[in-house]
Amino acid sequence: MALHNRVSAAELKIRLANEPFKRVTISFYQYAKIPDPQLFRDQLYESLFQLNTFGRIYVAHEGINAQISVPDHHFEALKQQLYAIDFLNGIRLNIAVDDDGKSFFVLKVKVRDKIVADGIEDPTFDMANRGRYVDAGTFNELAADPDTVIVDMRNHYEYEVGHFEGAIEVPSDTFRDQLPMAVDMLADKKDKNIIMYCTGGIRCEKASAYMLHNGFKNVFHLEGGIIEYTNKARQQGLPMKFKGKNFVFDDRLGERISEDIISHCHQCGEPCDTHTNCLNDGCHLLFIQCESCAKKYDGCCSESCQTTHALPVEEQAELRKGVEKGLMFNKSRRRKIE
Incomplete structure (x- = not known):
């Protein structure tokens, strides 16, 4: 079998929408020594693919970091598969709090230098000595x-x-x-x-x-x-000390923890905590947008992006030529909404 996806994103999203069963979104991680991350990655991909698992997983010499969704009827089989791996035996599986089952539509398992990019170069740093x-x-x-x-x-x-x-x-x-x-x-x-x-x-x-x-x-x-x-x-039944939404790195972009709305629409300033990505393919800025502004700006972060988004697809593609990706996909606090 191919150890990567070969189906278009559009087709995969249609398949997800038409699934007749529920999915559960799960996250887990483990710091562990993996001698051959590529071999582990390939074996993991094959086993998860058999269970119709979607999600994003990073594997490195220092361990594994995973956010996935699995059909509800395969949850126990998934757990047994993971527990059969020595360093994942008994691993805590975090079940999503506010889950619509549409968090992922494809399985991606990638080998990385680290499962969390930390910039630490000190050879004496040891994850075994943790809090x-x-x-x-x-x-x-x-x-x-x-x-x-x-x-x-x-x-x-x-x-x-x-x-x-x-x-x-x-x-x-x-x-x-x-x-x-x-x-x-x-x-x-x-x-x-x-x-x-x-x-x-x-x-x-x-x-x-x-x-x-x-x-x-x-x-x-x-x-x-x-x-x-x-x-x-x-x-x-403990007092909930977390206020607002928990941002998540999948298509949901957030799960509701409390009813408190502590942030504001980046365009009009009204109370709002709904993240979205600018629909202009040359921008995709992550920002907070209320329903009113979504209608006003057609899901874009600014009037300039709205104008570009309204152009024919071919013209948009021409405008994007030569634009550095770092300028297109920018979540920085220094990037301001016009």
């Missing part, structure tokens, strides 16, 4: 202490639509920049309890190890991230 896990209940207890420092290790556009009460934002566009920034920002708090969190746990786990590597003492990270916290808090 202590805290579950939902312990998180709430520690968060109630005014001397506890809660640190959000996600990007600005994730923090903007939802975060824990009192959480500090590390104002950077990339995780690799956030790590040294967090060390500098918290330099006078090395003896305080510091809780780091992210979406599913993978970034805050590495961040906790980096903080310990830089001399911090009492570092914790939220087990399973926001996703696991939300599921456990609801199951156990």
Whole structure:
């Protein structure tokens, strides 16, 4: 069998829309030593393909990072497949909080240098020396202490639509920049309890190890991230300390955690937390847009993009020639809506 997709995105989306069964969206990760990432990748792709799994998975020498969806009737088989892999035996599977089953439409498994791009080049850095896990209940207890420092290790556009009460934002566009920034920002708090969190746990786990590597003492990270916290808090009837939406990196672009809307439409300023990508194929800027502005600008981020989007497809393609991709796909906080 081919170990990659050969069907067009348009056809795959039609197939997904016509599926007669439900899907469940799952995320998981594990830091582990994988001697041959390419061989592991190929074997994993073949086994997941047999279960009609969709999603995006990164494999590296340092481990695996996965966000997938699987037919509900294949969930137990998927779990057994994963548990049959030594370093994934008993792995926590984060079940999506607000799931329509349409998170992914194709399976992509890629080999990367790292499962989280961190910019760390210090050979003495060791992921084995990481912070202590805290579950939902312990998180709430520690968060109630005014001397506890809660640190959000996600990007600005994730923090903007939802975060824990009192959480500090590390104002950077990339995780690799956030790590040294967090060390500098918290330099006078090395003896305080510091809780780091992210979406599913993978970034805050590495961040906790980096903080310990830089001399911090009492570092914790939220087990399973926001996703696991939300599921456990609801199951156990705990006070929900997360406000707003949890941004997710799939077609949903967010899952509702609380009814609070803490952000605003980037075009008119009205309360809104709906992320979208500009429909101009030469832009695709990720931004927040309310329904009214979506109609006014035809799903585009500006009048100029709206004008371009209205042109014939051939003319749009001509305009995009020679444009650097970095300018087209820009989630940076420095990129402003006109």
